[in-house]
Amino acid sequence: MSDATIDQANNRSLWSDVWAQYKTHRGALVGSGVFLAILLAVFIGPYIYDVDPQYLNIREKNQGPSLAHLMGTDQLGRDMLAQVLHGGRVSLAVGIVAMALSLVVGTVVGVLAGYFKRLDGPLMRLTDLFLALPLLPLLLVIIMLFRDTLRAAFGPENGIFILIVFIIGITSWMQTARIVRGDVLALKEREFVLAAKSIGTPSRRVISRHVLPNVLSPIMVSATLGVANAIITESALSFLGLGFPSDFPTWGRLLFDGANYMTLTPARVVWPGLAISLTVLSVNFIGDGLRDALDPRIRGR
């Protein structure tokens, strides 16, 4: 019995330590709870609350919140709760896919720049140049110009999804690349990497076996920030009328459409906006907690 407990105490893994530290961050715990709740609501909610978000009922247009329509209805009598739930799917999907893309690009650029000295200069200059681009105006311009082409090629919904995810992804990788490069530069000089090199391990395997696992924590932190950033950017684009179309709404688009009816049904602005804000806030708190939990200097204190 006592042996078993000692054994367990000795078998502490890295991730159980991280979890122990993460648990002490109250904001992060609440954030994870809220984020999970939003994920569940958005991905499972529509099966329980199975109202068609596109069902028009012109007799019940512009209604305030009631028992029949918990968040009211829009100017065509569509149920707002159903729209918010469905819109959340698209918003979160955009956030997660765009984050994944920017993470891949950022990690590849960061590792290559940090590990191979020859590539460092050119890749970092490229990063600087990307940082100097005026992103929001450029995103707007790209969407304006290529929207119709991509819609024709992939259909109205997939086309705009691919376009938005792609442009958010390739314009938000710079921070990740810089952080990863810095960490790789320090790691490269460590003994275990030198040892691996000295027994003739090819660079490819040094990177995948020794370098990448050690830069995982900054990557995870920037992943959470990336999701928050992508969701905000997508909503901003939709809010300016250059994102998803009205019949395939995201939270930003619902906000944009609702803004014109603000005086009549303020609920149409409040709910999608609250959904965006809560999601981003909870993701930011998760990122905060992760940063503390993954930092070995803070952990265990």
Added chain:
Amino acid sequence: MFNYTIRRLIFTIPTLLFISFVIFFILDTAPNDPTGNLPLTIPPEVREKIRISLGLDAPMYVRYLLWCQQFFINEPLNIIEQWFNITIGDGERLRVQSWATRSPVVDLVVERLPQTLWVVGMSYVVGVLIAIPIGVISAYKQYSWFDQIGTFISMLGFSVPTFFTGLLMIVIFSVHLHWFPSIYDTTHKVTDWSSLLFQIIQMIMPVMVLAFYNAAQLSRFMRASMLDNLSQDYVRTARAKGLKEKTVVLVHVLRNSLIPVVTVIALGVPQVFGGAIITEQIFKVNGLGQLLIIGIQGADIPLVQTLTFIFALLIVLFNLIADIAYGLLDPRIRYE
């Protein structure tokens, strides 16, 4: 320092050329046609001749270089001529024309600039004025209730997008309380006290929305920078030689902590112009951001091209200012 400034200045040239090329390239590869607004009755072969006369058959690098000449040489000369009422050379230069309004793009920009500067500039100043005291107090009283609340509010500040805070403020203060107008009246002229009061009232909401967003980020930087400095040896020395606590914190620590914050403030200026696109749209301020949106919706390529490049220019310029200011303010930093 001087060498560094020169080197840095030289590096901005390829940066700007790269950015202008990216913008030019994106707009060039996109499907659009300057003759699209002409009547449909024009036969295709004539249309083709119009395109040739406009120089559209030239290879892309020629058109890019011509655009560079126009943007970097002709337009600045035009502006100088207008400002000082002089004629340089024969004074017959091309202007970049907006396709939608048929007027020179630069004139449109000059027309819209004051509104943007007023609202955005004021919000940035207010944001800095809020952020610095909050950062100082939350660092000095680390982990106190003030610090906890400040942390939460600043988290709120950069999680809640400006297009939501803006709309929320309109719902609360314009729709329900009728305190402030929801639309910014740009034709309003300040002539006496009552009109000045109206100007202030109509500026409150857009300025506060942007200021809240900026203050949230800046106060975090201020707090972190203060915390770094508060544990330094020179602070202990200052206390040990019997200086008043107020002098130690507000003179010694604050001055040193402001160094990195000043650069962050400089770096944030162009982003404020970017974020102002959304705020201007919400409150219907007809500034640069709204001009860009109108240009994009109307596919007004020359206007969009010029504005995007102006935003890029601002980013590069303020990056430069931040780097140089950092070197000037902090004698420990030497870039040699």
